[in-house]
Amino acid sequence: MAILNYTTTIDAFKTVSEIEYILMKHGAKSIMKNYEDGTVTGLSFLIDTGAQQIPVRLPAKVDDCLKVLRKEKKDNPRKQIKDTREQAERVAWRILKDWVEVQMALLDIEMVRFEEIFLPYIETDTGQTVYERLEERQFLLEG
Numbered sequence: 001m002a003i004l005n006y007t008t009t010i011d012a013f014k015t016v017s018e019i020e021y022i023l024m025k026h027g028a029k030s031i032m033k034n035y036e037d038g039t040v041t042g043l044s045f046l047i048d049t050g051a052q053q054i055p056v057r058l059p060a061k062v063d064d065c066l067k068v069l070r071k072e073k074k075d076n077p078r079k080q081i082k083d084t085r086e087q088a089e090r091v092a093w094r095i096l097k098d099w100v101e102v103q104m105a106l107l108d109i110e111m112v113r114f115e116e117i118f119l120p121y122i123e124t125d126t127g128q129t130v131y132e133r134l135e136e137r138q139f140l141l142e143g
Contacts, residue, residue: 003072005094006081012060015093016040019100026104027114029053039089044123047114054115055123058096065092 020031020043029046034057042059066088073081103117115122120131128136 002079003068003091004098005091006069006072006087008090008094010090010094012040012089012093015090015097016043019043019093019097022097022100022104026107028056034059040093047118047122049115056118056121057123057129058100058118058121060089060092060096062089062092065089065095 016033023031023043023045027048029048031043031045033040034042034044039062040060041062042057044055044057046053046055062085066083066085069081069083069088069091073079073083103112106112107114107117120129122130124130124133126133134141
C-alpha cells in the first residue's frame with residue numbers, strides 16, 4: 001500500500017506554516033513551533049474554550065515515518081521511494097496537515113468540538129499528553 005504523500009516535495013517549514021494558518025483560522029491561540037536539531041518536531045498551541053485555555057502538543061514523528069519509508073522501499077524496490085530523513089520530515093508534516101484539515105472540516109460542520117479532536121494531544125499538569133498519561137496507566141481509566 002502506498003504511503004500518503006510519499007512523493008511530496010513540499011518543504012516541511014511551508015507545511016508547518018500551512019498548519020499554523022489552518023489552526024489560527026479555527027481559533028487556536030499562541031501557536032509555537034518545537035525544534036530539535038534544527039528541525040520542527042511539533043506544534044504547541046492553546047485552545048480557548050471560553051472557560052479556559054487548554055494546551056495542546058501536536059507532534060510530527062519523523063523517525064517513525066522514516067522507518068516506514070525504509071520498509072516500503074525495501075518491500076517495493078521498483079517504486080521510487082525516497083527514504084531520507086528530509087523526505088520523512090516532508091511526508092510526516094504533509095500527512096499531519098491533511099489530518100488537521102479534515103479535522104477542521106468536521107469542526108466546521110459541528111460534528112466535533114476542538115477539544116474532541118485534540119484530546120490525545122492535550123497537555124496535562126505534568127507536561128504529559130492525555131495519551132501519554134493513559135498509555136502509562138495501560139489505558140485503565142479507573143484508579
